[in-house]
Amino acid sequence: MLVVMYKNATEEQIERVLEIVEELGYKPIPNPGASRMVINITGDVDLLDSSRIEGLGGVMKVIRVTKPYRLADIEVKPDPTVIEVGDVEIGGSRRVIIAGPCSVESLDQIVEAALAVKECGGDILRGGAFKPRTSPYSFQGLGGEGLKHLKEARRRSGLPIITEAVDIESFELVEATADIVQIGARNMQNYSLLKRAGRSPKPVMLKRGISATLNELLAAAEYIMSEGNQEVILCERGIRTQNNHVRFTLDLASIPVLRGLTHLPLIIDPSHAAGKRDIVIPLARAGLAVGADGLIIEVHPRPDEALVDGAQSLTIEMFRSFMDSINEDQLLTDARSK
Amino acid sequence: MLVVMYKNATEEQIERVLEIVEELGYKPIPNPGASRMVINITGDVDLLDSSRIEGLGGVMKVIRVTKPYRLADIEVKPDPTVIEVGDVEIGGSRRVIIAGPCSVESLDQIVEAALAVKECGGDILRGGAFKPRTSPYSFQGLGGEGLKHLKEARRRSGLPIITEAVDIESFELVEATADIVQIGARNMQNYSLLKRAGRSPKPVMLKRGISATLNELLAAAEYIMSEGNQEVILCERGIRTQNNHVRFTLDLASIPVLRGLTHLPLIIDPSHAAGKRDIVIPLARAGLAVGADGLIIEVHPRPDEALVDGAQSLTIEMFRSFMDSINEDQLLTDARSK
Amino acid sequence: MLVVMYKNATEEQIERVLEIVEELGYKPIPNPGASRMVINITGDVDLLDSSRIEGLGGVMKVIRVTKPYRLADIEVKPDPTVIEVGDVEIGGSRRVIIAGPCSVESLDQIVEAALAVKECGGDILRGGAFKPRTSPYSFQGLGGEGLKHLKEARRRSGLPIITEAVDIESFELVEATADIVQIGARNMQNYSLLKRAGRSPKPVMLKRGISATLNELLAAAEYIMSEGNQEVILCERGIRTQNNHVRFTLDLASIPVLRGLTHLPLIIDPSHAAGKRDIVIPLARAGLAVGADGLIIEVHPRPDEALVDGAQSLTIEMFRSFMDSINEDQLLTDARSK
């Protein structure tokens, strides 16, 4: 941790910083520069709250070099984490395609979707039983009924399933059914839920909050991992910016940057960012090109009738054509961009 | 709801939109313009998912005029909501000052803070017992012990208390102790927690998420209100932007804009946005000037020793001087800027 | 243009809006809804300043459907614009690679870079002679001397050149030398410069401002096109967001969205967004995958010695390996993602 002093900081102010750092149990190393003093704090400063120094007289700013996470850190564990779900490996040499409708609407709908996803070459079925919705008056998902439909869809298609747990109440139900439990962007900093997920035997896919830094995303993963569960998949799904031409701005650069920070598998969700199906496929291809370990895509047998997010769901024909094209281009097995 | 078609939309595409709108039970009114068709959907469209129309062929965009909230809507209830907490009125003619440390650290600390806040003229005591922290390794608050200290601080100072509930588990404990339950920015879309708060007899202060729109903030309030609890206070605490000179960008314009949208009381938190105490007081004055119903400010007897956010806590001397100045300027009773 | 009234707007307020719209020479069509009035303004409203209506009593908001551009509009000219520069076609069936150093530093450096770019299969040479720099004390480019070096590099390599004009003073010099004139992100709304570019016989590459909407980008292109020059290439180079892990957030979704709005060719600049060379290649591949007509990439013979932006420049070896890989994958000729 580095403490940068104002040019006109007094001797007393500098002394006070050195004293307090020592009182806190760390070793301060003063670096007098041409124009200002910079104090380097050494020792295990991960747990030092920089705010205690920032408020001292004469301090211009405090720069934290350390990270708010450890288990997720690639400097701690350089080998990529590979997560097995049935026959599917996430984070391995082959990319995975997760697909299905935004929400489970009926047994027929989810089974039809599952069979189509399977037939087109998808690896995992998605489908929401519990839906977090902005308005309390919107459709909130079929709940436990939806989970039963998902189970049947798995039985019929053979695909593992991923579905979202929106709170601790629903976590147990979801955990009992799903092969992967999803934690949504709105809940990225719902720490009780993260800790609960950390005590689950099931892998967890954690979506990045719409305004979260990568540090915050990795610290959220750390909440899960520090409770014991090391099987965390990170998902980039777009951030909220000044852009108004898409729902969210997909931050594709986060993938190569995260590769330098963490060993966890990385998935791209192009559907929520795009908001409109014509934009989904170009973003999906870009997600593979930028080096993600896979994609999670919304596909619906009849998007016109979808209860949630129909506009961004691919039709089955569009999904089939997309799968054919990426297989032909060997994008799922191409190691070049990973 | 308005459906804007592309200039080159075909007759069939327009017909398809009209049909689907009718199938959904609404009445479409076509407005042929000089260059393109605009279709107005009338009826009670609050619950219509615009996504169902957005994905149709020939549709350029769908514009929603309706709001995802009702009980919070000033068009529904034009009279300002005034919330009584002991002798204090929030949203009434006099502004309120909520002050205290970021977190309860010990009985002595919170009692000392409470007596100082009282003596300086503060109305309500703040202090966190449960602290949501980015890293799982940071200090997470004293929990139930902290609540006991808060109770004692209330007994000694006579001030009502506000403290945060971070999850459903802690809600009951917090609710039993606090006069106002705070829901933090990270939990603004934690819908289970919001619904639980909606069944509480205690007023709730809901902080705006760091990237939430005002529509989303009001829809979050609606989650609470639709469960029965109408006593919701909204709190602007800064949004995350490209700015790097403060922790968050305090969106003071949200106050007059919200006045035009809702009848709920509005509070400004200048401390978290500023991140540094020198910036807190100018923002606090601006918060009163822009018309908020009150402020929530961090004050700590010894900020250098604070376990959390010491840099942004005012000293008691600074707080006293601030209170003296705003009283002298009659800012708490000035109706002009409300 | 649509005028949405407040629910409680009075008859008089509605009448006043209708009157003013008629006075302005447009035809207002009232659409009474279940809860509020929406007024559709028809006629050629492109030039109507919506602000005149927004300020009227009872008006909740004004929604503009029309666009601030015409010549750039795909609804006006559906065929893609293809720009020929020597033997190179920009916007045609084959993608183009523009590469070279951020700034021209010496004759030797730019000739060495040009020969390497040519040999690796690049199509066009980039290199800045005039550099807009944040600080007045930073290196500002070699100016006219740099242009001479670029000319010599073109003679030796056979590659067409693109270089930036930072103001009207330098425009004539740049125009006399360059095959394509670049207008940088900082100058995207420098309207005098845009108009000057509109009177040039040379194609212009216009970079999107770091916080510009697509509407603003297209309106900036319109400033050039409305002066006569129809050869405008748009370049996405990243926007400034809350992200702090890259210099700018590359908005790759802008490419498919712009395809639906304009016929102009679209180029991606992955280098300025990444800020670090390890991130450049994944973003470059993503730029092709998302459907851009080409890339502009920084390559430097000795990045460690670069005077400007060395950290984001590829070495020649990296560039060669990138070119080999995208050729092998046929990404330059793949029509699939366009």
Place this chain on the structure above:
Amino acid sequence: MLVVMYKNATEEQIERVLEIVEELGYKPIPNPGASRMVINITGDVDLLDSSRIEGLGGVMKVIRVTKPYRLADIEVKPDPTVIEVGDVEIGGSRRVIIAGPCSVESLDQIVEAALAVKECGGDILRGGAFKPRTSPYSFQGLGGEGLKHLKEARRRSGLPIITEAVDIESFELVEATADIVQIGARNMQNYSLLKRAGRSPKPVMLKRGISATLNELLAAAEYIMSEGNQEVILCERGIRTQNNHVRFTLDLASIPVLRGLTHLPLIIDPSHAAGKRDIVIPLARAGLAVGADGLIIEVHPRPDEALVDGAQSLTIEMFRSFMDSINEDQLLTDARSK
């Protein structure tokens, strides 16, 4: 400047950084920490391009402590700059109010506005003769004719005038007429224009770009100051964020932060940020409360008929009532919030 190495950086990589820093003429001081090496670069590093170090092997990041400006730096010149314009002092103990229409539309309009501004107690008249507009088809101002009307308005009212120069061509004309030359947000990094302003005898009001950092704003001011003109006034007018409830998010915190960075006077423009007149007055009061040296506000005799930005213009009655209220509250002379 601080160079933070990866934990696993090799001895060779560290050596290479030390060597290059020395080659560049600076002195590197290695700070071995518990987990990683941090290298402090001392000497006059203001002109060192950090990019040269960032791209080296083993470097995690480079942290720049130095500033891209000098003359604007409060650490260099601690005394506030006070600028005299006629009898008006900007940056002195009394706040100033600049008011007038967005654009000069006719002699009658600007004279009427000037007399009203004067009579209500305004200090300086604003009015645009050259208007930068997003679309080339929008009204662009009366140009030279507008300047003549402004001159006449000054003669009749006795108020000094401020008006915008949009390019070098118009600068000479504007400079000959105006008492203060405004440089707009779109031109904040139009360096040729800034340098021209730096050679002007007239004070310059520089508006912050809609996505500019404070460092960039101060570096832009430095472009003016380094050419000789020390009379620069900075203006905060709102930044573009994810917010969609106002046109721009007024960053009021920039005022106290800038006070700690620079000695230049600071003005708030609440009109462009608000976009709607009901929001202007609360933001104007907040601008004074947060400590600005003054305000620039749009006032129009008949906003309904304004050619530009009518919705955000105050009527004369609103402006009078605002001036009366701030005078009564002594906000213009109150030293407390400065």
